[in-house]
Amino acid sequence: MSKIATIVGGGVIGGGWAARFLLNGWDVRIFDPDPQAERKIGEVLDNARRALPGLTDVALPTEGALTFHDDLAEAVAGAAWIQESVPEQLPLKQKVFAQIQAACDPGAVIGSSTSGFKPSELQAGAAWVGQIVVTHPFNPVYLLPVVELVTSPDNPAELVARAADTLTSIGMYPLHLKKEIDAHVADRLLEAVWREALWLVKDEIATTEEIDNAIRYGFGIRWAQMGLFETYRIAGGEAGMRHFMAQFGPALKWPWTKLMDVPEFTEDLVDLIADQSDAQSGAYSIRELERIRDTNLVGMMRALKAQNWGAGELLNAQDGRLKSGSVLGARAGEIADVSQPIVTLRRAVPLDWTDYNGHMTEFRYLEAFASASDRFMELVGADADYIASGGSYFTAESHIRHIDELHAGALFTIHTRVLLGQGKKMHLFHEMRAGDRLIATGEHFLLHVSLESRRPSDPSAEIQAALERIATAHAALPLPEGAGRFVGQPR
Amino acid sequence: MSKIATIVGGGVIGGGWAARFLLNGWDVRIFDPDPQAERKIGEVLDNARRALPGLTDVALPTEGALTFHDDLAEAVAGAAWIQESVPEQLPLKQKVFAQIQAACDPGAVIGSSTSGFKPSELQAGAAWVGQIVVTHPFNPVYLLPVVELVTSPDNPAELVARAADTLTSIGMYPLHLKKEIDAHVADRLLEAVWREALWLVKDEIATTEEIDNAIRYGFGIRWAQMGLFETYRIAGGEAGMRHFMAQFGPALKWPWTKLMDVPEFTEDLVDLIADQSDAQSGAYSIRELERIRDTNLVGMMRALKAQNWGAGELLNAQDGRLKSGSVLGARAGEIADVSQPIVTLRRAVPLDWTDYNGHMTEFRYLEAFASASDRFMELVGADADYIASGGSYFTAESHIRHIDELHAGALFTIHTRVLLGQGKKMHLFHEMRAGDRLIATGEHFLLHVSLESRRPSDPSAEIQAALERIATAHAALPLPEGAGRFVGQPR
Numbered sequence: 001m002s003k004i005a006t007i008v009g010g011g012v013i014g015g016g017w018a019a020r021f022l023l024n025g026w027d028v029r030i031f032d033p034d035p036q037a038e039r040k041i042g043e044v045l046d047n048a049r050r051a052l053p054g055l056t057d058v059a060l061p062t063e064g065a066l067t068f069h070d071d072l073a074e075a076v077a078g079a080a081w082i083q084e085s086v087p088e089q090l091p092l093k094q095k096v097f098a099q100i101q102a103a104c105d106p107g108a109v110i111g112s113s114t115s116g117f118k119p120s121e122l123q124a125g126a127a128w129v130g131q132i133v134v135t136h137p138f139n140p141v142y143l144l145p146v147v148e149l150v151t152s153p154d155n156p157a158e159l160v161a162r163a164a165d166t167l168t169s170i171g172m173y174p175l176h177l178k179k180e181i182d183a184h185v186a187d188r189l190l191e192a193v194w195r196e197a198l199w200l201v202k203d204e205i206a207t208t209e210e211i212d213n214a215i216r217y218g219f220g221i222r223w224a225q226m227g228l229f230e231t232y233r234i235a236g237g238e239a240g241m242r243h244f245m246a247q248f249g250p251a252l253k254w255p256w257t258k259l260m261d262v263p264e265f266t267e268d269l270v271d272l273i274a275d276q277s278d279a280q281s282g283a284y285s286i287r288e289l290e291r292i293r294d295t296n297l298v299g300m301m302r303a304l305k306a307q308n309w310g311a312g313e314l315l316n317a318q319d320g321r322l323k324s325g326s327v328l329g330a331r332a333g334e335i336a337d338v339s340q341p342i343v344t345l346r347r348a349v350p351l352d353w354t355d356y357n358g359h360m361t362e363f364r365y366l367e368a369f370a371s372a373s374d375r376f377m378e379l380v381g382a383d384a385d386y387i388a389s390g391g392s393y394f395t396a397e398s399h400i401r402h403i404d405e406l407h408a409g410a411l412f413t414i415h416t417r418v419l420l421g422q423g424k425k426m427h428l429f430h431e432m433r434a435g436d437r438l439i440a441t442g443e444h445f446l447l448h449v450s451l452e453s454r455r456p457s458d459p460s461a462e463i464q465a466a467l468e469r470i471a472t473a474h475a476a477l478p479l480p481e482g483a484g485r486f487v488g489q490p491r
Numbered sequence: 492m493s494k495i496a497t498i499v500g501g502g503v504i505g506g507g508w509a510a511r512f513l514l515n516g517w518d519v520r521i522f523d524p525d526p527q528a529e530r531k532i533g534e535v536l537d538n539a540r541r542a543l544p545g546l547t548d549v550a551l552p553t554e555g556a557l558t559f560h561d562d563l564a565e566a567v568a569g570a571a572w573i574q575e576s577v578p579e580q581l582p583l584k585q586k587v588f589a590q591i592q593a594a595c596d597p598g599a600v601i602g603s604s605t606s607g608f609k610p611s612e613l614q615a616g617a618a619w620v621g622q623i624v625v626t627h628p629f630n631p632v633y634l635l636p637v638v639e640l641v642t643s644p645d646n647p648a649e650l651v652a653r654a655a656d657t658l659t660s661i662g663m664y665p666l667h668l669k670k671e672i673d674a675h676v677a678d679r680l681l682e683a684v685w686r687e688a689l690w691l692v693k694d695e696i697a698t699t700e701e702i703d704n705a706i707r708y709g710f711g712i713r714w715a716q717m718g719l720f721e722t723y724r725i726a727g728g729e730a731g732m733r734h735f736m737a738q739f740g741p742a743l744k745w746p747w748t749k750l751m752d753v754p755e756f757t758e759d760l761v762d763l764i765a766d767q768s769d770a771q772s773g774a775y776s777i778r779e780l781e782r783i784r785d786t787n788l789v790g791m792m793r794a795l796k797a798q799n800w801g802a803g804e805l806l807n808a809q810d811g812r813l814k815s816g817s818v819l820g821a822r823a824g825e826i827a828d829v830s831q832p833i834v835t836l837r838r839a840v841p842l843d844w845t846d847y848n849g850h851m852t853e854f855r856y857l858e859a860f861a862s863a864s865d866r867f868m869e870l871v872g873a874d875a876d877y878i879a880s881g882g883s884y885f886t887a888e889s890h891i892r893h894i895d896e897l898h899a900g901a902l903f904t905i906h907t908r909v910l911l912g913q914g915k916k917m918h919l920f921h922e923m924r925a926g927d928r929l930i931a932t933g934e935h936f937l938l939h940v941s942l943e944s945r946r947p948s949d950p951s952a953e954i955q956a957a958l959e960r961i962a963t964a965h966a967a968l969p970l971p972e973g974a975g976r977f978v979g980q981p982r
Contacts, residue, residue, distance in 0.1 A: 143788050323549050
C-alpha cells in the first residue's frame with residue numbers, strides 16, 4: 001500500500017491526524033472546503049512539530065509531503081488511509097463516505113473520527129460497507145496514543161488487522177472494542193463525569209476550577225498511569241479486587257451520584273471483574289503495584305513541577321515554605337560566615353533519578369550540581385527577577401567526578417566553593433556529600449551573558465560585589481582535591 | 492498548638508495520614524485495636540519514605556516521633572489534629588467521636604476520612620459539633636495533594652481556617668466545598684465512572700484492562716494536569732467554553748451513557764459555567780493553554796517512559812520500531828566501517844529539556860551523552876541482557892564543553908570516538924552536532940564493574956574484542972579538539 005493518508009475535514013481533530021501521519025513519514029492530503037483550513041491545520045502542525053519529535057528518543061522519519069486539495073476525488077485517489085473528521089451529523093458523514101467511495105481505492109481504510117456513532121450506522125447505505133470503521137482519537141491526536149477502533153461484523157478481518165497495524169505504526173494504541181456501542185468506551189466514561197460535574201456546578205457545590213482541581217490534584221494523576229480497575233485493585237489491598245468490590249459494592253445503592261441506573265452486583269459480575277483484573281494485573285503483587293504507582297506518580301509530579309503547573313505548582317509552593325527561614329532561602333548579605341564553602345542544596349534522591357544500575361544515574365548528578373549553581377546565582381542576586389531583566393549565567397564547561405554511589409531516598413548536601421568570581425567569570429566547585437561520605441564533585445565554569453545578544457556581558461554591580469566578597473573569602477581556603485582534573489588523568 | 496497528630500484507625504488511609512504528618516515533622520500517635528496495625532502502618536511508611544522525601548527539592552524536616560497507643564484517651568490528649576479513618580459505618584464513627592471528645596483538647600481539629608458521609612451526619616449527637624469536619628484524602632495520601640475539606644455551618648470559621656492551614660503546611664491542597672453533599676465532589680465523579688465502567692464490563696464491550704487502557708493512554712494523562720472543564724475549554728477552540736457547550740450540549744440527550752439523569756442546559760447554567768471557566772482559565776489564550784498542555788503531556792509521558800509503564804511503554808515500543816533497521820539498532824559486527832566516529836544518538840530536543848534561559852538545560856546534555864554511552868555499550872555487547880547477568884559500566888568522570896545552544900525540537904546527532912578501550916577501561920569522546928554546528932562535546936571515562944561487588948572487573952571476552960576492534964580503528968584518527976581539557980583551561 002501507499003503511505004498516503006487523506007484527511008477529510010480539517011479542524012483540531014483532522015489537523016491532529018494530519019500531524020500524526022505527516023510526522024511519521026506519510027504523505028498527507030487535506031480536503032476541507034473551509035477557506036480557513038490551511039491556517040487551522042498549520043496551527044495544529046506547529047504544535048505537533050513542537051511536541052512530538054522530542055517525545056521519541058529516536059529521530060522520526062523525514063516528514064512526508066503535505067498538500068491541500070479542492071477536489072475530494074483527487075484527494076482520496078490512491079490513498080491507503082482516509083480519515084473522516086467532519087461534524088457529528090450522521091447524514092453528512094454518510095454523504096461524505098459516498099463521495100469518498102466513488103473515487104478511493106477499494107482496499108483503503110476509511111476511518112471515522114466520530115465520538116458517538118456506531119460503525120453499523122456509518123456503514124448504512126454505503127457502496128461497500130466493509131472499508132468503513134470507527135477510529136476515534138483523543139485530542140491532541142499527535143500526542144495521545146489511544147484510538148478506539150470500532151468495527152461491525154461486515155468489516156473483513158484482514159482490513160481490521162491492517163487498520164490496527166497502521167495505527168500502531170504511527171505510534172498509536174488501537175483499542176479494538178468487542179462490540180459496537182453508542183459513544184464507544186472512553187466517551188461514555190467522560191460523559192458520565194461531565195453529567196455529574198454539571199450537577200455539581202448547577203447545585204453550587206463547587207466551581208469548574210474546584211472540580212478541575214479535585215481531578216488534577218488527585219485521581220487524575222493516578223489515572224494517567226493506571227486506570228480505574230488497577231487503582232481499585234490496589235485499594236483492595238492484598239485481598240485484591242474481590243475485597244474492594246465487597247467493601248465498596250454497597251455504595252452502588254447509595255446516592256453518591258445523581259446517575260442511579262446501576263448494574264446489579266451479581267456473583268457473575270463480581271467473578272467477571274475479579275478474573276479480568278487478575279489477568280490484567282495478577283503478574284504483580286499489591287506491594288509491587290503500589291511501588292510502581294508511586295514511582296510513576298513521583299516522576300509525573302516532578303515533570304509537572306518543572307512546568308510549575310497543577311500538582312507541580314503545589315509542590316513548588318511547598319518547597320518555598322520549606323526553604324523560608326533556612327540557609328537555602330537566605331540572600332548573600334544574610335550569610336554571616338562566607339569563609340567556608342556554602343550550602344547550596346540539601347535534598348533526597350527522588351525515585352525517578354535512579355537507573356538500570358540501581359543507583360542515581362549520571363545526568364542527575366549534573367542536575368543536582370546545576371541546581372546548586374542556580375542557588376548560588378540566586379544567593380549573589382542573579383535570581384528569577386534578575387534573569388527576567390535580561391541577564392543570566394550560562395555554563396561553558398563542567399567536570400564531574402563520581403566517587404561513591406547514591407540510592408533513591410538518600411539525603412545529600414552540596415557545599416559550594418568559588419574558585420574565581422571576577423567580571424563575567426564564575427568558576428565554582430561543588431562537593432556532594434551524604435553524611436561524611438564524599439559522593440561526587442562538580443567543577444563548573446560559567447559566563448555571565450546578555451539574554452538578548454546571547455553574548456558574554458558584565459553582571460550588575462550588586463552581583464559583582466556579592467560574588468567578589470565570597471570569592472575573596474574562599475581564596476583563603478586550600479584548593480579542593482580534584483579541582484583542575486581532566487578526564488582520564490592518573491590519580 | 493502542639494505538632495502532635497493522632498491517627499485513629501490504621502490501614503492504608505490512616506497509614507497514609509500518619510506518613511504525611513510524620514515526614515513533615517509532626518509527632519504521630521496511632522490508635523488502632525487491630526493487632527496488625529503496627530505492621531500495616533510500617534508498610535505504608537516504608538512506601539512513603541521511599542517516595543515523598545525526593546518529591547520535594549528541599550530536605551523535609553526531621554521526622555517526628557511515632558508511637559502506638561492502646562488507650563484512645565491517652566492517644567488524643569494534647570493532640571492538635573485527630574484524624575479518624577475507621578470503617579465507613581456512621582454509628583461506629585459517631586461512637587469513636589464520642590470517645591475522642593471525652594479526652595481531646597477542645598481546640599483540636601477532628602478530621603474524618605469518610606468517603607461519603609456529610610459533616611452534619613458525623614456531627615449529629617456529638618458533645619461539641621464544631622470541631623468535627625470531613626477531611627477526605629486520596630490514596631496514596633502521602634503523595635496526592637488533594638483533600639476535601641467539608642464543613643457544616645456549625646464549624647467555627649477559625650477552626651476551618653486552622654484546618655486548611657494545617658493541611659497546606661503538610662503539602663496538601665484543601666478543597667473546601669461550598670456545601671456538604673453525599674460523597675463530596677471527587678468520589679461523585681469516580682462513582683459515575685465506576686458505574687458506567689461496570690456496565691461496559693457487564694455488557695462485554697471491553698475488559699477491565701481495555702477500560703484502564705482507554706483511560707491511561709488518553710484522557711487520564713490529560714486529567715493529570717488540567718481537569719475536565721479546562722480541557723473542554725481548549726476543545727472549544729478560540730470560541731471557548733460557550734462554543735464547546737453549544738457543540739456537545741445535544742449529546743446530553745443522547746444515550747452516550749446508561750446514566751441518564753441530567754441537568755437541563757438552561758442559559759443560566761451555560762452562563763454559570765462559561766463565567767467560571769473564564770475566571771479559571773481566562774488569563775491564557777487557547778493557544779497558550781494548548782502549549783502548556785502539550786508541554787505537560789510530554790513531560791509526564793517521558794516520565795512514564797523512564798519507568799516503561801503506561802503510555803511510556805507504548806513510546807518505548809515505538810522507539811524500538813523506529814530504531815530497527817537503522818544504524819541505531821545495529822550491533823558492532825554489523826557496522827562495516829568502524830574507522831570513523833560512530834553515530835550513537837539522533838533525536839530532537841524534547842519540550843521538557845529546556846530551562847528558564849530558553850535553551851536546552853545543562854544537565855540534559857549529560858542525559859544525551861549518557862544515552863550515547865548507553866548505546867555505545869549496547870553496540871559492543873553490554874546490553875540489557877548483559878547487565879541483567881551482572882556486569883555493567885559505571886562512569887567515573889565526565890567533562891562537558893558547551894559551544895553553542897539548542898532549542899526545543901532541534902534535531903541533533905552524537906558521534907562517538909573511542910579514545911581508550913582496554914580491559915575494564917573505556918574512554919569515550921562524544922561530539923553533539925545540529926547539522927554542521929558543533930553544539931557540545933562530552934568526554935567520559937567509564938569502568939566496567941561487577942554489579943554484585945560494585946567493584947571494577949573485566950568485561951566479557953566478546954565485549955573486550957568488540958571494544959578493542961573499534962578502539963584500534965579509532966586510534967588512527969587525530970585526537971579530537973578539546974579532549975583532555977580541564978575546566979577553566981585557557982583556550
